Amino acid sequence: MKYQIEMQYKITGNRKVLFTSDWLDAEMALLTGEQLEKSGKATDLSFIDEMNSSWSLKELRKLSAEIEEEPHDIKIYFDGGFNKDTSEAGLGAIIYYKQGKKNFRLRANELIEQMDTNNEAEYAALYFALNLLQDLGVHHLPVEIKGDSQVVLKQLEGEWPCFEDNLNRWLDRIEGKMKQLGIEPLYEALPRKENKEADRLATQALEGTIINSTIEIN
Template structure:
């Protein structure tokens, strides 16, 4: 979860100014807040998440304590590829998350032969990533989904209409799965060159190389 802080700062002589922070991971925001509160000059503090919901310090602390042993701070990269000649598709996803004070990366791909276009393969890759979130036990959390498919990202953000029957079916299935898991989805469009991990996994699946791998991410 990411939080931005808004507050009134009061000087010793009584002058006040409205302040706000950039968006921060909730745990980092709490650390900074605890240090700022030592001054005794904060007023009207607001903690606001990406959905514009407000939190008290106590609520945020309880939330972070409750999810410490569950996967959280989840970011998903997904990509789908489709081969016109073979009519096969490759689906790939990379999931970054934190759990019990550590950071992890899950890589997963599968091959398939029931899709009819690259756009459908992209939707199927997004759906695959949500299935993996379900297996990880991710629920009732905000999750960022990142992909290079303009069609999928803009349609899932409801910026573009979903007119094709096959694609609307995928969008409905994905929305239902997200609702069932209580996941608040945020979508981000990136250039293909910035989606290299998921793209490689999709290509490997197209070539018959399927991968399921989980590893700890260690900061150097």
């Protein structure tokens, strides 16, 4: 989670000027806030997070201690593969996250049946990734969602209309899951070559190789 610091800064004549900082990670926001408080020049310190919630310095200390032990700084990569001969879809998802002082990567895939199109497979892959987040206990956090399907990302952002009933059902499922988890999505469309790992997982699922592994990374 990132934060902006808002404060009133005292200048000559006991006048005050409102300042807002750049976006800072929790550790830097806390360090900066504590130093500003010690200086005696800053008043009305508040910390605004990416979900537009406001925290005092004391509240942010407590919140950061709690979040540190839960998965946070979440990035999802997803991809779906489709076999039109069998109507099967391979779903691939990678989740990068921090917990404690460590970084982790979860890689997983799944094979599902009765799919109609590659676009439906892409939607199913993102829904699969969101279920993995739920299993991790992720809630009420911003989540970066990265994929190479312009259709999925643009329709989720509301920039492109969706006319297919089956895709609208997936849209409803995904938006419902995000609401349930309190997730604030940050979408990013990737060139296909930057999503190779998720694509490989989707292909492996279609080939019958199922993977679900989590490792610590540097």
